[in-house]
Amino acid sequence: MTATAPIASSSGEHPTPREQLRTAGLRVTTGRLTVLGVVARQPHIPADTVFRSVRETLPGTSVQAVYNVLGDLTRAGLLRRIEPAGSPALYERRVGDNHHHLVCRSCGAVEDIDCAVGETPCLVPSQSHGFAIDEAEVTFWGLCPTCSAATSTD
């Protein structure tokens, strides 16, 4: 992978992907830029699908490269990884805002949900068992409109 993408720069407001990578101390590679682009276009995407998408642009890319990149970017805080029960890990670019998710039990569709109660909802549980809590992850389960309609029409 050779980094030959056009150079974009920003004046601070919205850092470009390149800048975000550099700020995170990661080298700027085409693979990483491509993965960032893919996940930006299609939120809640599994590694598998990222891999296939990346391959359209960068045919030689290996599955492991994609797993590495997703792991690196997640660790760097550029991606967020969620793992709804029964689903492979999903990645999204919306990070740092503690938003939640709504998952369809039938088709697995995922939607973002803003925090219900202010900025850090539910972060104060009734008991803490002495834990140093740093995140409250909320997953809403139900049926999406399509599956809901399909079910009630049976």
Next chain:
Amino acid sequence: MTATAPIASSSGEHPTPREQLRTAGLRVTTGRLTVLGVVARQPHIPADTVFRSVRETLPGTSVQAVYNVLGDLTRAGLLRRIEPAGSPALYERRVGDNHHHLVCRSCGAVEDIDCAVGETPCLVPSQSHGFAIDEAEVTFWGLCPTCSAATSTD
């Protein structure tokens, strides 16, 4: 597996495991009773560990039998299955009360947390995207006292 455990009966209040199985329309087998016992003694236990525990009592038991039983009991509502990110599925006997979980990022320890806000907390998200929501699953992430101490002592 032959069901030869002593027969216990209850007068409605707290149904015995046998009664719970029967009520669920499941046959009473030693395997199922053993699994229920194991999970009752050790909440948040993975299939793997259930298997090893069951084998101490019933040496011939197969891994798949345990997976089958765990699946059947979960489907019947006698067990609850949770899948914290990065962990294999965990099972617990505490069902039907919509309680939540506190997971240690370091060692994976899991603690139960009662609902923070009344009976069905967080069940009303800020947006529903047309979904028919039936459950709000909350997972608190942090460090358990032990791991917390180990980290700050580094």
Next chain:
DNA sequence: TGGTTGTTTTGAATTCTTAAAGAAAGGTGA
């Protein structure tokens, strides 16, 4: 532009979980 270090490829293994088919045990009615 060279060297160093970080990334990616290559090739393979692991972990968790489900599938299928036959054997065995549970439950029911006579």
Next chain:
DNA sequence: TCACCTTTCTTTAAGAATTCAAAACAACCA
């Protein structure tokens, strides 16, 4: 209690998602 039908269990396999290790390669700084 016996025969029969059904559910459950064992055995054997397979599959998906993810990770590991080492060598080849590319990005970046001086």
